[in-house]
Structures are given as C-alpha cells and as structure tokens.
Amino acid sequence: MKRDIILSGVGGQGILSIAAIIGEAALRKGLYVKQAEVHGMSQRGGDVQSNLRLSSEPIHSDLIPRGGTDAIIAMEPMEALRYLPYLSPEGWMVTNSTPFINIPNYPDTEQLLKTLKERPRVILVDADALAKDHGMPRAVNMVLLGAASAILGLDASLLEEAVAGLFASKGTEVVEMNVQAFRLGREAATQQVKGAGHAE
Amino acid sequence: MNEKLLILGDQAVALGALHAGISGVYAYPGTPSTEITEYIQQSPLARERGVYSDWCTNEKTAMEAALGASFIGKRALVCMKHVGMNVAADAFVNAAMTGTHGGLVVLAADDPSMHSSQNEQDSRFYGKFAMVPIFEPSSQQEAYDMVREAFDLSEAVKLPVLMRLTTRMAHSRAVVTPAPSREPNGISFSEDRSRWVLLPVNARRRYSEVIALQDELRKRSAASTHNRYQPGNRQGVIACGIAYNYLMENYPNGCDRTVLKVSQYPLPVEPLRQMMADCDEILVLEDGQPFVEDQLRGLLDDTGKIRGRMSGQLPRTGELTPDNVRAALGLPGIALNEPSEYVVPRPPALCAGCGHRDVYTMLNEVAKEYENSKIFSDIGCYTLGALPPFRAIDSCVDMGASITMAKGAADGGLFPAIAVIGDSTFTHSGITGLLDAVNSKANITVVISDNLTTAMTGGQDSAGTGKLEAICWGVGVEREHVRVVVPMAKNYDEIRRVLREEIEYPGVSVIIPRRECIQTLKRNLKKQRS
Ligand SMILES: Cc1ncc(C[n+]2csc(CCOP(=O)(O)OP(=O)(O)O)c2C)c(N)n1
Numbered sequence: 001m002k003r004d005i006i007l008s009g010v011g012g013q014g015i016l017s018i019a020a021i022i023g024e025a026a027l028r029k030g031l032y033v034k035q036a037e038v039h040g041m042s043q044r045g046g047d048v049q050s051n052l053r054l055s056s057e058p059i060h061s062d063l064i065p066r067g068g069t070d071a072i073i074a075m076e077p078m079e080a081l082r083y084l085p086y087l088s089p090e091g092w093m094v095t096n097s098t099p100f101i102n103i104p105n106y107p108d109t110e111q112l113l114k115t116l117k118e119r120p121r122v123i124l125v126d127a128d129a130l131a132k133d134h135g136m137p138r139a140v141n142m143v144l145l146g147a148a149s150a151i152l153g154l155d156a157s158l159l160e161e162a163v164a165g166l167f168a169s170k171g172t173e174v175v176e177m178n179v180q181a182f183r184l185g186r187e188a189a190t191q192q193v194k195g196a197g198h199a200e
Numbered sequence: 201m202n203e204k205l206l207i208l209g210d211q212a213v214a215l216g217a218l219h220a221g222i223s224g225v226y227a228y229p230g231t232p233s234t235e236i237t238e239y240i241q242q243s244p245l246a247r248e249r250g251v252y253s254d255w256c257t258n259e260k261t262a263m264e265a266a267l268g269a270s271f272i273g274k275r276a277l278v279c280m281k282h283v284g285m286n287v288a289a290d291a292f293v294n295a296a297m298t299g300t301h302g303g304l305v306v307l308a309a310d311d312p313s314m315h316s317s318q319n320e321q322d323s324r325f326y327g328k329f330a331m332v333p334i335f336e337p338s339s340q341q342e343a344y345d346m347v348r349e350a351f352d353l354s355e356a357v358k359l360p361v362l363m364r365l366t367t368r369m370a371h372s373r374a375v376v377t378p379a380p381s382r383e384p385n386g387i388s389f390s391e392d393r394s395r396w397v398l399l400p401v402n403a404r405r406r407y408s409e410v411i412a413l414q415d416e417l418r419k420r421s422a423a424s425t426h427n428r429y430q431p432g433n434r435q436g437v438i439a440c441g442i443a444y445n446y447l448m449e450n451y452p453n454g455c456d457r458t459v460l461k462v463s464q465y466p467l468p469v470e471p472l473r474q475m476m477a478d479c480d481e482i483l484v485l486e487d488g489q490p491f492v493e494d495q496l497r498g499l500l501d502d503t504g505k506i507r508g509r510m511s512g513q514l515p516r517t518g519e520l521t522p523d524n525v526r527a528a529l530g531l532p533g534i535a536l537n538e539p540s541e542y543v544v545p546r547p548p549a550l551c552a553g554c555g556h557r558d559v560y561t562m563l564n565e566v567a568k569e570y571e572n573s574k575i576f577s578d579i580g581c582y583t584l585g586a587l588p589p590f591r592a593i594d595s596c597v598d599m600g601a602s603i604t605m606a607k608g609a610a611d612g613g614l615f616p617a618i619a620v621i622g623d624s625t626f627t628h629s630g631i632t633g634l635l636d637a638v639n640s641k642a643n644i645t646v647v648i649s650d651n652l653t654t655a656m657t658g659g660q661d662s663a664g665t666g667k668l669e670a671i672c673w674g675v676g677v678e679r680e681h682v683r684v685v686v687p688m689a690k691n692y693d694e695i696r697r698v699l700r701e702e703i704e705y706p707g708v709s710v711i712i713p714r715r716e717c718i719q720t721l722k723r724n725l726k727k728q729r730s
Contacts, residue, residue, distance in 0.1 A: 010546065023206055023373065033206060036372040038315070039231060039658075044584065046548035061449035062372035062442070065522040067534040081540035089535065102549070107542040115542055170730075 001031065003153060004064040005052040006083045009075030010100045011045055014141035017166060018073065019050045021145060024162040025154050026054040036062040045102055047079055054154075073148045075127075075141060076100040077112050092121045094148040094189065096140065098128035123147055125188045131181060139181035146185025150193050156186060205376050209369040212340040212376045213279075213307060214239035216347030219381040220303070223274035224252030226262035228628065229657035230281030231316040232370035233309035237279055238658075249384060255654075257663040258599070258628040259284035263291035266304055270295075270360075271396065273388035275303040275351050282310040283317060283598065285326050287629070292360070296330040297398055297406050299358040301390040303351035309365045312488045312519035318579070318598070320517060322488035327362035327465065331410050333417050334465040335363045335426070336441035340374040342426065342463065348379070353420070357413060358390075366487045368519065369442050414466065422468035429471045432458040436479030437529075438472075440492055443485035446525040467492065476503065483528060484508035487520045549584060555715035556582040558687035558695070559649050560590040563618065566699040567592075573616045574609060578602035578630075580622035581655045581717075593620065600629025607633065607642040616703045619646045624654040627664035631671060637708045638676040645703050646710045648672075649687075651717035659720045672710045681709035688715065 005022065007015040016037060023033050036051040051064045066085055071092045074080030080095035087093065095116065099109050116122050127143040142163060149159050163182050167175045207215070214236045217225065227237040240246045240253045252269075256262035259280040266276035280288060285308050292306060308323035327334035335350050337343035343365070350361040394402045421427055436458045439447045444461045458479050460471050475482060482505050484493040493508035507513045513528040514520070527533070550557050559582070567573040577583060577593035578601060585592040595605055602619040610617040621630050626648050637644055648668055654660040664671060672682045683702060685695050695713070702709035 011548070027204070027206055027375070032375070034372060034374045035206075036368055037208070039235070039371055044548035044551065044581065045546075047546040059374075060445040061522045062368050062374075062445065063521055065449065065526070065534065067536045078543055078546075082543045084537045084540050084543075087537055089537075103544065103546055105544050107544060112542045115540065 001153065002055040002057070003053075003071065004069050005054070005071045005073060006049055006064065006069050006086055007052060007073050008047070008049040008079040008083055010079065010102065011048050013075040013100065015048060015050055015075060018141050018145045019052050021159060021162040021166055022052060022054070022152065022154070024165060025158040028158055028162070029154065031056055032059050034059045034062050047082060049083065071148065071151060073144065075144060077116055078107060080116065081112070090121070092123065092151045093119065094123040094144065094151065096127040096144050097124045098126055123150065123189045123192050125185060127185060130184050130188065134180070134184060136177050136181050139178050142178045142181035143185035146182035146187075147189035149182070149186050150189035203378070205378065206373050207340065207376055208235055208371060208373050209337070209340050209343050209365055210235035210309070210371070211239045212344040213347050213363070213365070214243070215376070215378060216344040217277040217305065217351075218243060218245055218251065219378060220348040220351040221275050221382040221384040222251060222277050222351075223384050224266065224269050225277045225279060226252070226256050226266040227279035228256050228259050228262055228284060229654055229660045230284050230309070231657055232311060232365070232367045233279045233281045233284075233307065234657045234660070235370070236277075236307065245381070255660050255663070259288035260291050263288040263295065263306065267291065267295050267298070267300070270300040270302040270304040271389070273302040273385050275385055277305050277307060279307045280309070281317065282308050282321050282323050283319065284308070285321075285323050287599070289326065292326065293330045294398060295360045296332050296410060297403055298396050299406065299410075300354055300360055301358070301388070302385050303354035304360040305347060305350045305354060305363055306360050307363045307365065309367070309370045310488050311367050313367070315367055318596070320488065322491055323362065323364045324465065324488070324491045327364070328491075330360075330362075331414060332359045333357070333361045333420070335361060336463050336465070337363075337365070337369060338442050338444045338461065338463055340369070340372070340376050343369065344376045344378065346426065346463070348382075357416065359410070359413065364441070366442060366519065368487075418466050418468060421464045421466055422470050424464040424468075426461075426463035427468055427471070428461045429474065430455070430459040430461070431478065432456050434458070434478065434480045436460070436475045436482040438462060438475070438482060438484045438492060440484075440486040443487055443520050443525065446520055446522045447485060447529075449522045450526045450529055450531055462492065467495065472496070476505070479505070481505050481507060483513060485514070485520060485525055485528070547587060549587065550581060551718055553718045554581070555651055555687040555713060555717075556585060556649050558689065558692075559620070559647060559713045560585045560592040562687075562692060562695045562699060563620070563647070564590060564592050566696055566703065567616070567618065569700075570616055570703075572614060573618065574614060575618045575620055576602045576605040576609070578619075578621040578625045579656075580625050581651075582620060582622055582649050585620070599625050600633055603630050603637060603644070603646055604633035606644045606646070607637045607640070610642045610644045611640070615643060617644045618703070619644060621646065621648055622655075623648060623650040623652065623664050623668060624662040626668070627662070627671070631675060634672065634677070634708070634710075635675045641707055643706050644708055645699075646708065648710060648712045650712050650714040652714070653717045653720045655717045655719060659717065659723065668712055677708050677710050681705055681707065682712070683709070684712045684714055686715055687713040
C-alpha cells in the first residue's frame with residue numbers, strides 16, 4: 001500500500017491537524033510515514049502545503065515526486081488546483097468549495113469551481129457550510145478530513161480514533177463535535193464517490 | 201524506552217541532545233531551527249534535569265554561553281538558522297581554536313530555496329573554515345543518533361561539532377526510536393589552561409594542533425557508519441545528507457550505480473579515490489551550495505568526471521527535489537498534469553489588526569511630505585511592509601542593518617533617514633548601531649515597532665520587552681526624543697505629529713509604537729479561557 005498525499009490551504013486553516021491525524025492512523029496501522037511541513041514566513045496568510053507519505057514499504061524522500069500524488073486534500077479550491085502538476089493521472093482531489101479570498105486578484109469563483117467539477121475524481125464539499133449549519137464552525141478541517149476518508153484507503157474507525165486522540169485533552173464535548181464533523185464530511189463524500197461510479 | 205515517535209527532524213535533534221545529557225540549549229529563533237529549542241523548553245525530562253533553555257539575545261551570545269558551559273565540562277547545544285552563523289562566526293571559529301571540554305554541538309539549519317530567508321548560504325563552508333567535524337543527517341533517525349555521536353566526538357577530539365540540517369530535514373516528520381538517555385556531565389575543567397586564552401603565543405600552538413587533528417578527523421569520517429560506499433556500475437553518485445533519499449526515491453527497485461553516501465565531514469579521501477577509479481562519471485548530489493562538488497572539481501577540473509550544480513546537471517540554485525535529481529540522473533520524465541490557469545500567487549501578508557500596519561500607514565503618509573525620504577527596514581514580520589498595499593520600505597538586509605544603514609545614509613546627507621526595526625531585532629543587533637548613531641549625533645529617526653514578541657518565528661519571548669526605553673536612554677538617546685505611541689487608528693493624529701516632530705529634530709530620535717502582536721494576543725486569550 002502507498003498513499004502520497006498533498007494537503008494544501010492558507011496559513012491558519014488547520015491542514016497540519018489533518019496531517020497529524022492521518023499520520024497517527026497510519027502509524028497505528030503499522031505503515032511507514034513521512035510528512036514534510038511548511039513553517040515560517042508563508043504561514044502569514046500565504047499558501048501552505050504539507051507532503052504526507054504513507055507506505056507499507058520504507059519511504060525515502062520527504063517530498064513527493066511530481067506526478068506521483070494519490071490525493072490532494074485542500075481546505076480551499078484554488079489551493080487544490082495549485083498542486084495539479086503533482087497529481088498522478090489516477091489521483092483524487094478532495095476540496096472544500098468555499099474559497100478563502102485574501103488577495104485582490106482571486107480568480108472568478110464560478111469558473112474555478114466549474115473547472116474542478118469538470119475534472120475526474122474530484123470530491124467537492126462545502127465544508128464551511130456543513131460545519132456552520134451544524135453549529136461547529138471551528139471544525140471545518142475535520143469535515144474535510146471526513147470527506148477525504150472516503151478515498152484514503154484507511155479505516156474510518158482508525159481515523160476517528162486518531163481524531164479523538166488529537167482532541168482528547170480538550171474534553172469529551174470537543175472530541176464528540178470533531179468526530180461528528182468527520183462523519184458529516186465522510187457522508188457527503190461517500191455519496192459523491194458512489195455517484196461518480198467509483199468505489200474504494 | 202523503545203517507543204516510536206513521529207517527530208520533526210528538529211525535534212529528533214532536540215531529543216537526541218537531551219538524551220546525550222546536555223545541560224543547556226542556547227539559541228536565538230530562526231526558521232527552520234526554532235522547533236529544536238521549543239521542544240526542549242516543553243520537555244518534561246529537560247524540566248526535571250533543569251536543562252537551560254531560555255532564548256538568547258542573538259546567536260553570538262548563544263555560542264559564547266554554550267562555550268562557557270563546555271568550559272566547565274557540561275554538554276551544550278547551540279541552535280540557529282544559517283544566517284545566524286554569520287552573527288556567531290567570531291565565537292564559532294574561535295571556539296575551534298580554544299577547543300572544547302564538555303561536548304559542544306552547533307546546529308545550523310540551512311534554507312536552500314530561501315523559503316524563509318534572505319540567502320542560500322551553506323553552513324558546511326563554516327565547518328570547513330573552522331576545521332571542525334560536520335554531520336549532515338539523511339533521516340530523522342540518523343539526526344537523533346548523530347547528535348548523540350556528535351557530543352561524544354566533540355569530547356573525544358576536543359572540538360565543537362557542526363551539525364547541518366536543511367529545511368526539508370528540519371521540518372519533516374518521520375518515526376524515530378530513541379535509545380536510553382545518558383546523564384548530564386558534572387563540573388570539571390580541562391587540564392590545559394592556556395588553550396582557553398587565545399594570546400598569539402597560545403593561539404599559534406593551538407592552530408598547529410587543530411591542523412594536526414585533521415588527519416584524525418578524516419580517518420573518523422572514513423570509518424563512520426554514516427558514510428557508506430555501495431559498489432555498482434561505472435556511473436558514480438555522491439549523495440550528501442538528504443540527497444541520498446532523493447537518489448533512492450528514483451530507484452525503487454535498488455540503485456545499480458556506485459554510490460557514496462556522505463553524512464560526515466571532512467570528506468573521507470579513500471572512498472573518493474575508489475570512486476574515481478571505479479567510475480567514468482561522478483554526479484554530486486548535495487542540498488545547498490556545491491560544497492563537495494567544488495572541492496572535487498577544483499579550479500582546473502583535471503578529471504573532467506565531476507557533474508552536479510556547477511556543470512549544469514542540476515540547477516545552480518534552489519533545493520534538491522526528487523524531480524531535479526531524477527533529471528540529473530538521466531531517468532525518463534513522468535507525464536504531468538498541466539498547471540491550472542486559475543491559480544495565482546498568494547503571498548504572505550501582515551495579519552489583519554497587526555500594529556505594524558498602522559505604523560506603515562502613518563510612515564507612508566508622513567514620509568510623502570518629504571522629497572527624499574527613505575525608510576531602511578529590517579528583518580521580521582514588518583518586512584512584509586515591502587509588499588502591497590504598503591510598499592513602504594527601501595531596504596532589508598540583515599538583523600540590525602536598518603539603524604546603521606540609516607546612519608550611513610544620513611552621514612552622507614540623506615534627509616530624512618528613517619529606520620524601522622522590530623523589538624527583537626533591535627536587541628539582537630540594533631543597540632550597537634544606535635550607540636554609533638548617538639556618538640556621531642547622526643540625524644536619524646528610529647522606529648522600534650514593538651509588538652512585545654518575536655513574531656515572525658512564532659511568538660518567542662523578546663529579550664528587550666519592558667526595557668526598550670531604558671536601553672535607548674542608556675545608550676544616550678535624549679529622554680525627550682524617546683517617544684512611545686500606541687499604533688491604532690484612533691491615535692493617528694498623535695502618531696503623525698510625533699513622527700513629524702522627531703523627523704524634524706536634528707539628531708537621533710526613537711519612536712516606539714507599542715501594541716501586542718495579535719497572534720500572541722489571541723493565543724494568550726485562549727489560554728486564559730481554558
Ligand atoms: C541572524 C538572524 N537570526 C535570526 C533570523 C530569523 N528571524 C527573522 S525575523 C526574526 C524575528 C524578528 O522579531 P521582531 O524584530 O520582534 O519583529 P516581529 O517579527 O515581531 O515583527 C527572526 C528571529 C534572521 N533572519 N537572521
């Protein structure tokens with residue numbers, strides 16, 4: 001088994017928590033893990049990404065080779081497209097559809113979402129709306145993680161355990177909220193995967 | 201203790217140093233090295249052992265304090281980003297001259313591709329320059345193991361050991377299995393008292409000793425388990441540090457080339473000779489500058505066999521990636537998706553609500569009133585004032601240069617010469633320049649934009665917090681020309697007036713706009729709530 005994943009978004013959107021949870025679940029499954037992160041300058045509202053590699057064989061490079069990424073998981077639609085040249089021809093894109101607009105020349109949102117919808121193997125969920133509608137506006141990244149779980153090839157139960165582990169110190173209420181956010185995302189994505197005629 | 205930890209390269213170094221029995225970590229923050237010290241600051245083992253871990257004022261004070269710890273037989277770690285080596289260089293190079301007593305490991309985190317830096321300098325040159333051993337791990341586990349060995353080596357050869365990381369090693373997580381922890385050293389002194397007093401007579405003797413040690417260091421590099429010769433075909437590859445991973449990534453079924461993996465310097469000579477005999481061509485893969493390639497090639501390039509960044513097989517600048525290494529190896533390319541036309545750059549920016557924003561809004565307004573005003577700035581979050589919408593600053597060079605460049609320009613007749621510097625940068629390297637300005641009565645206006653923290657690197661304590669006015673007075677700035685304002689829109693009238701008054705004052709004046717960084721403010725509020 002090998003999963004090369006790019007997590008992307010804007011500084012502060014919480015991609016490192018997603019990475020930590022997937023990494024933890026992979027470790028529990030006995031997989032090798034490498035995860036390259038971005039710290040520093042770019043965290044000030046700039047684009048951020050993390051290369052997360054899981055494999056049953058030892059992993060050499062901390063960086064994923066171009067064209068080799070199995071899944072792009074993006075907190076924001078333009079940041080999903082930024083890494084297109086890294087995506088393998090069979091790779092998936094899982095992205096939040098709510099744009100994060102903090103630059104004057106952000107592309108036309110309709111066009112942006114249209115290009116995404118036209119691509120094969122794209123899961124588009126409005127993680128912001130789902131989280132807000134269910135009274136958990138701070139768990140947007142967990143909704144997205146749940147959506148990604150539909151194609152990651154890791155057991156949902158393992159991921160949920162890792163979600164619970166990450167938030168354990170903040171009390172059961174926070175844990176339950178985040179697990180629920182995860183399930184919301186997973187459900188939304190599973191429908192899309194089925195609809196697209198793909199199974200994993 | 202055979203638990204498995206998924207940790208950053210930086211954290212592996214920190215844990216390795218703790219388990220090697222350090223008594224202190226001495227550091228000034230700097231990406232990508234900051235997480236080493238932060239890990240030790242939060243470590244229960246460090247707390248239990250009373251390991252020193254407060255931030256230092258700059259890299260030079262850090263290096264010297266660590267040398268003091270080494271003097272009394274203790275083990276100490278010094279951490280910095282690559283440009284910190286420039287600041288610490290005087291102490292570093294001369295620490296090789298005195299030699300060490302307790303183990304002293306100097307960690308420099310280089311930043312090829314300049315993700316968060318102003319240059320791409322390669323710290324291995326400093327190691328060679330000072331003639332000390334250099335370690336360059338290729339994995340997080342190796343980083344952990346190597347720090348421990350580095351302390352042993354430092355005590356065995358009585359030299360500081362330089363450990364070099366690059367961004368991808370520092371900021372990438374992998375599994376590390378720790379080994380049993382070693383106790384810290386007790387106090388002891390070296391029998392040779394004279395080597396610590398670098399009078400010319402002692403220094404000449406020590407220099408000969410350090411030169412004589414080089415053979416021994418090369419032998420140790422040749423015997424090191426971290427340097428490995430893997431015989432193969434007549435195409436050779438020398439892979440330094442993490443470059444080894446990019447090489448192996450491109451040979452998933454095993455590499456048929458002759459490979460020399462290098463993670464310890466000075467370069468071992470025997471395996472290089474062997475490779476020269478066994479191979480028709482040698483590709484050097486190294487992250488950063490062509491340090492090894494340049495040594496092998498020399499100016500005359502007598503062998504004609506050496507390939508790498510200088511020969512054009514690899515890009516001359518920027519970090520290595522599996523992709524540019526693949527191209528250098530001559531392996532077939534991989535079909536790629538076209539980049540999307542809907543992607544535009546998203547540069548970093550000052551946070552909404554940041555006090556630096558108000559400072560630049562005001563400075564831009566007032567500076568416009570003068571034909572030739574120039575704003576010399578410095579390094580920190582406030583450097584983002586160079587980008588739209590502010591485009592406020594005319595320079596950013598190295599920590600502290602804002603004040604001294606403004607002084608030089610004022611000496612030459614520029615008016616108004618304005619310096620903008622952050623609070624942490626001011627104490628790091630701005631105070632001495634301010635003293636120069638005071639002594640020569642330079643006509644400059646210094647703005648110390650005080651957000652009460654070292655924000656750029658994640659909000660570490662700032663050495664001057666609560667002391668900035670006293671420092672300026674102490675250096676000799678007149679009391680009535682040290683002005684404090686609160687950078688908020690409601691105070692714009694006052695700020696404008698203060699700026700105008702101090703620009704018009706023909707001498708050194710300091711304006712301190714002071715308001716807490718909104719990131720640390722948010723974090724503190726959150727902490728209070730929970
Ligand atoms: C010699 C050197 N050491 C460390 C750094 C890393 N560095 C860049 S900016 C900065 C902090 C600046 O803090 P401050 O001056 O208070 O400004 P702020 O970011 O808080 O606005 C640090 C540590 C560097 N660039 N050069």
